[in-house]
Amino acid sequence: MTLQFTNNEGHAIITLCERLDTSSAMQTQAEINQFLSAQSPILSVTVNAAELEYVSSSGLRILLSLTKQYKNFKLVEVNADVYDVLNMTGFVKIMCVERALRQMSIEGCEILGVGGVGTVYRYNDDTIIKVFRDGTTIDEVRNEITMSKEAFVMGMPTAISFDIVKVGAQYGLVYELLHADTLSSLIMHHPERIHEYARMYANLFRQLHAIQMPADSCVPNALEHERKQVLHIRRYFSQENIDLLLQILDAVPAGNRLLHLDLQAKNAMVQGDELMLIDMGEVGYGHPVLDLAHAYSSLILFVGDYEAVIGMPRKLGEQLFDLTIDYYFEGQSADIIALRKQQIAAVANVRNYSWLALSDSFPEAVIQQCQQLFNERVIPHRDHILNVISTLKEWC
Incomplete structure (x- = not known):
């Protein structure tokens, strides 16, 4: 038996390798006790069993002792053989046990979409995989599943992942979508049907x-989350510019409507005649202008390789969004629709920069580009933006 110990700010990790049997149990217990007694405070104890090949009854008693001593105890990366022992003895009912995730390869897979939190690949005709960016935790992945289920129960047409996997060192979610394609791909290949697709998108x-x-x-408040993201990017912008973004958010009316908050055309899969959502990492509740502003930010103001990320030429994306808003507000006067478009564009100024809060490891060149764009797109139009957001209180 080989052991490895680490302590990450009070979160103790014990890695068990090879066999935890009767012959090694006493020495293993002594080494674990020595390590834990030297740590203060201990917030949690995790036993990593990725390389544990076998556990005997003596080893089980060590695990039982740990789960009794430490409230935040869990056993992770458990292989099938060890899990069978834990399941047969009833240990999975008295402690937190997480199975090892199966590994999948995306080599040669078609990229369907690229977003701030990950990339979606087509694994085969029936299956897609969303691979999260480096640094994403298992808890963040599970939160996306929780949000998907919550939204599905309330009537949102979202695909539910049936498995969490590992793709190299990154986490992935597996979805079964039969013969589905992204909305952007369909528009790309059938631009003559853009009015039909825009109506589907608006609906x-x-x-x-x-x-x-x-x-x-358990769905979070979108306005509060957006405000936290703006505060997170204070390191990149002057306080005056941050105050302007917060002023825009302060003008957004409160609301309790379900919002996707990343509903660009590559996050909508068309299966038959139904649009199915596959990315639920940012779902929240609030006023609809936030949702529409996020889509505007993606389809109109995106900076970078537009076609690679959005999935269609910029001209088609801009046309799609304009038609979508027309259909969304269908039945209202032309003046009201024109005002709504201005309001959406004004609020989109927040998302254009708050997305930098998704990671603390964006290249310096990306940050500098956003700073330059803020100076070009926002500052010269400050008075107009403030005038437009003052009308948001009329949008009920």
Whole structure:
């Protein structure tokens, strides 16, 4: 038996390798006790069993002792053979046990979409995999599944992942979508049908925004989350510029409608005649203008390789969004629709820069480009933006 110990700010990790049997149990217990007694404080204890080949009854007693001593104890990366022992003895019912995730390869897989939190690949005709960016934790992945299930129950047409996997060192979510394609791909290959697809897209937004969030929902407040993201990027912008972004958010009316908050055309899969959402990492509740502003930021103001990320030429993306807003507000006067477009564009100024809060490891060149764009796109139009957001209170 080989042991490795680490302590990450009170979170103790014990790695067990090879066999935890009767002959090694006494020495293993002594080494674990010595390590833990030297740590203070201990916030949690995790035993990594990725390389544990076998555990005997003596080894099980060590695990039982740890789960009794430490409330935040868990056993992770457990292989099938060891899990069978834990399951047969009832240990999976008395302690937190996480199975090892199966490894999958995306070599040669088609990229369907690239976003701030990950990349979506087509694994085969029936399956897609969303691979999260480096640094994403298992808890963040599980949160996305939780949000997907919550939204699905309330009526959002979202695909539910049936498995968490590892792709190299990164986490992935596996979805089964039969013969589905992204909305952007369909528009790319059938631009003559853009009015039809724009109506589908608008109806999807309207379907989401018709859902009122119950008071006991675990879905977060989108406005509060957006405000936290703006505060997170204070290191990149002057306080005056941050104050302007916060002033825009302060003008957004409160709301309790279900919002996707990353509903660009590559996050919508078309299966038959239905649009199915596959990316639920940012779902929240609030006023619909936030959702539409996020889509505007992606489809109109995206900076970078537009076609690679959005999945269609910029001209088609801009046309799609303009038509979508027309259909979303269908039945209202031309003046109201024109005002709504201005309001969406004004609020989109927040998302254009708050997305930098998704990671603390963006290249310096990306940060500098955003700073330059803020100076070009926002500062010269400050008075116009403030004038437009002052009308948001009329949008109920």
